[in-house]
Amino acid sequence: MPFVIGLDGGATKTMAAVMDMETSQVLGRGQTGPSNWNSVGEDKAVSNIIDCLSMALTNSGKVMRDMQRVVLGVSGVDRPDDVVKMRNKLEATLMGVPSSIYNDGVPALCAGTNGVLDGVVCISGTGTIALGYRGAETRSRASGWGPLLGDKGSGLAIAMDGLSAAVQAADGRGPPTKVLEKILHALGLGKPEELIPWAYQDMKWDRLASLCPIIHRAADEGDETAIRIIQENAQSLVSSIRAVVSSLGFDKEESFSLVLAGGVFKESQLKESFEAALTKAVPNAVCIHPTVSDYRLFCSKAISSPHF
Secondary structure, three states: OOEEEEEEEOOOOEEEEEEEOOOOEEEEEEEEOOOOHHHHOHHHHHHHHHHHHHHHHHHHOOOHHHEEEEEEEEOOOOOHHHHHHHHHHOHHHHOOOOEEEEOOHHHHHHHHOOOOOEEEEEEEOOOEEEEEEEOOOEEEEEEOOOHHHOOOOOHHHHHHHHHHHHHHHHHOOOOOOHHHHHHHHHHOOOOHHHHHHHHHHOOOHHHHHOOHHHHHHHHHOOOHHHHHHHHHHHHHHHHHHHHHHHHHOHHHOOOEEEEEEOHHHHOHHHHHHHHHHHHHHOOOEEEEOOOOOOHHHHHHHHHHOOOO
């Protein structure tokens, strides 16, 4: 039986599934914490990946040596040096089983295009990236640099913009905003100054990004500062998409597939702002919202074209 294990690792959670590729049946699943090593560090990221693979194997009743291939899509792993380093760190776990390692944008793209590597994917979750393919050989990306290097459009970026607006409002350097009150209430803090120890005691991306829904709720209630934050981040997502589209020449096509993945796209205020900006900048995009990670399509593509 051609058993395969596929893993989708992000900055908030890591999920894996063991599959029988002949029947497309999922035999076992696993889920652990974040595996973006730019956020949680290499040791923790690799540990979460190993634990997730182990959980999926245990739940499937299989062992690693039963696998035909291990296929990983991991946030923060994209360039050739990243792939080599990740493969080396997983060498003992993989036990000689062939592996394919990609950025987490690839499983999202495969899920939206039925496994065809032709189109653009934009992820807006804890982090963000825009990634496009024209077949296996031609590829382009924008964003995905991480928060320290200016990525906008992610849940983390929206949360950080909200925190900045909140403390500016507290100082009187910025306009009053419901964001301040809502953040303090959500965190159980009594005064703005208490944000300092809260923020600096643990700067992991998923922890900070957990404040993102608060900014969305303030925007839903008409808070002008929150609305501006959402609009600016929506425009940044479109700018990333536009850069990839232009690089790959999709702007010259009648239409192309644009896969939108990540929880931030589900928020009504951002969705509205994003769609308005996208229509102006990239009118030929056909938007696709995959409902789940399709490990079968991702793994099938990796098996048939292991070096794409």
